[in-house]
Amino acid sequence: MIIYRLEINNYKSIINVELKYPNRFLAFVGANSVGKSNIFEALEFAKIILTSKDNALSLFGGIKEISSRNSQKAFRFVLESISDSSLIDSIEIEYYDTPKGASFGTKGQNFEKFSVFIKNFSRIFIGHPEYVKLPFKDAKALSLDCSNLEKVLGRLLKDNALREEILDWLLTLIPEFRDIEIRQNELTGEETLLVYEKNDGEPFSGKLISDGTKNILSLLSVVLQQDEPQFICIEEPENGLNPKVIKEIVNFFREKCKEKGHYIWLTTHSQTLVSSLNQDEIIIVDKVNGETQAKNIDEINLHGLKLDEAWLSNILGGIPW
Amino acid sequence: MKCGFIVEGDSEIIVFKSKNLNDIFYENELECVGIYSADGRDNIIKCNGGVESKVKILLEKGAEVIFIIMDLEKDDCIVKLKTSCHEYFSKQYIIILVQALEAWFLADSITLSSVLKKNFYYEEPEETTELPYEVIKEEFMNSYKGRGPGSKVSLSRKMIREGFSFENILKHPNCKSAKYFSSKLKSLKNYNE
Numbered sequence: 001m002i003i004y005r006l007e008i009n010n011y012k013s014i015i016n017v018e019l020k021y022p023n024r025f026l027a028f029v030g031a032n033s034v035g036k037s038n039i040f041e042a043l044e045f046a047k048i049i050l051t052s053k054d055n056a057l058s059l060f061g062g063i064k065e066i067s068s069r070n071s072q073k074a075f076r077f078v079l080e081s082i083s084d085s086s087l088i089d090s091i092e093i094e095y096y097d098t099p100k101g102a103s104f105g106t107k108g109q110n111f112e113k114f115s116v117f118i119k120n121f122s123r124i125f126i127g128h129p130e131y132v133k134l135p136f137k138d139a140k141a142l143s144l145d146c147s148n149l150e151k152v153l154g155r156l157l158k159d160n161a162l163r164e165e166i167l168d169w170l171l172t173l174i175p176e177f178r179d180i181e182i183r184q185n186e187l188t189g190e191e192t193l194l195v196y197e198k199n200d201g202e203p204f205s206g207k208l209i210s211d212g213t214k215n216i217l218s219l220l221s222v223v224l225q226q227d228e229p230q231f232i233c234i235e236e237p238e239n240g241l242n243p244k245v246i247k248e249i250v251n252f253f254r255e256k257c258k259e260k261g262h263y264i265w266l267t268t269h270s271q272t273l274v275s276s277l278n279q280d281e282i283i284i285v286d287k288v289n290g291e292t293q294a295k296n297i298d299e300i301n302l303h304g305l306k307l308d309e310a311w312l313s314n315i316l317g318g319i320p321w
Numbered sequence: 322m323k324c325g326f327i328v329e330g331d332s333e334i335i336v337f338k339s340k341n342l343n344d345i346f347y348e349n350e351l352e353c354v355g356i357y358s359a360d361g362r363d364n365i366i367k368c369n370g371g372v373e374s375k376v377k378i379l380l381e382k383g384a385e386v387i388f389i390i391m392d393l394e395k396d397d398c399i400v401k402l403k404t405s406c407h408e409y410f411s412k413q414y415i416i417i418l419v420q421a422l423e424a425w426f427l428a429d430s431i432t433l434s435s436v437l438k439k440n441f442y443y444e445e446p447e448e449t450t451e452l453p454y455e456v457i458k459e460e461f462m463n464s465y466k467g468r469g470p471g472s473k474v475s476l477s478r479k480m481i482r483e484g485f486s487f488e489n490i491l492k493h494p495n496c497k498s499a500k501y502f503s504s505k506l507k508s509l510k511n512y513n514e
Contacts, residue, residue: 303374
């Protein structure tokens with residue numbers, strides 16, 4: 001799937017956000033509380049409507065909770081894809097009132113062309129259980145808060161090729177490590193992550209493993225959890241990571257988008273992360289009169305300025321003042 | 322006429338982006354196309370930190386005149402600063418305003434009285450022995466039982482919230498930089514006409 005156009009209308013602070021031909025690897029950059037997460041949440045809401053229409057509103061707290069605060073109009077979502085032969089397919093979700101209450105209608109053909117979004121969408125915000133709508137407990141895919149990391153990672157480590165790739169990345173990002181293992185408790189069946197350091201024979205586990213290490217493992221796992229193309233939205237992946245690691249994680253995401261056809265979209269506040277991006281990999285998000293606005297910055301000639309410097313100098317927007 | 326600003330830092334962005342300043346620009350038939358931080362006065366003086374690129378971006382956005390707003394420190398000489406800036410930029414489109422933003426805050430007696438919750442007037446806001454921010458900080462400490470303004474950015478946000486206005490500064494008899502800025506805005510308006 002190649003996204004030709006994405007449009008979200010009337011979701012919380014969003015009146016209209018439209019992205020044309022967005023990059024597979026993309027970072028949404030903006031100040032706190034401008035609505036970056038609302039964009040990801042709207043995508044998650046749309047994905048759940050497309051797979052489990054009857055439950056979507058309940059999972060997201062009802063129609064009042066998701067309605068735009070600045071518009072009387074109702075939620076609408078359009079996703080268009082373009083094929084190699086330039087044919088455009090689209091799916092559309094629209095809200096309508098019924099005698100039984102709020103409902104959503106879906107329009108479009110060739111839904112199978114959107115399977116990357118419909119089947120393989122993940123929203124990740126590591127360590128934030130309060131945002132979880134569908135708490136996955138098994139090994140198939142990571143839950144939003146990555147609380148099932150041990151299960152998913154355990155499955156991935158059983159595949160030799162994936163194990164090698166995870167270890168290659170992990171030992172690059174944390175040179176002090178030499179191995180990891182998921183050990184299952186024979187009595188309870190519970191999985192425990194064990195980490196082996198270079199100069200220590202005994203592994204350490206559980207609370208002794210830093211948040212940063214868990215974050216790195218979660219980021220690797222979500223991208224590698226499926227071989228098929230995925231649509232992954234990750235909130236603030238930089239949390240707890242060293243600047244050098246952030247830069248390498250960006251390379252990892254970018255390369256995996258090229259290799260596997262993933263869409264990996266991030267929100268970030270990190271200057272280091274922004275400094276690692278290309279100009280066509282940024283969407284600037286601002287709030288104007290209470291309304292979330294998103295814009296790309298492809299066409300600005302920065303005259304050699306670094307992206308992070310341009311961002312923090314107020315040339316791009318996306319700063320708190 | 323379109324104009325742009327290169328300023329020292331975030332506090333100036335906050336003030337020059339405020340509705341009050343934008344109303345002043347509008348009254349003088351100016352449209353502000355961008356307010357960019359140079360990330361420190363040294364970057365302006367030495368034309369480092371991408372200042373040249375930022376000026377080019379403003380010009381590409383249609384700015385016909387660019388204001389460079391910078392502070393004057395004790396040993397600085399205005400003429401020398403202006404000469405060094407003009408070495409890099411054409412005199413036709415650069416107006417240099419030497420000003421410490423906090424001196425403008427000191428000159429806005431009405432807003433600062435509201436912020437400090439007492440009648441406040443400072444006779445010479447641009448002739449302080451300490452930096453103007455330090456003067457305000459001391460007043461804060463007195464009014465807020467030992468609590469200062471926090472930071473220059475925090476002070477700027479508070480001043481804007483409490484009604485900081487350029488008209489208030491112009492009422493002060495001893496704030497030359499504000500009067501100079503006002504005269505430049507008017508001359509640009511007259512030039513337009």
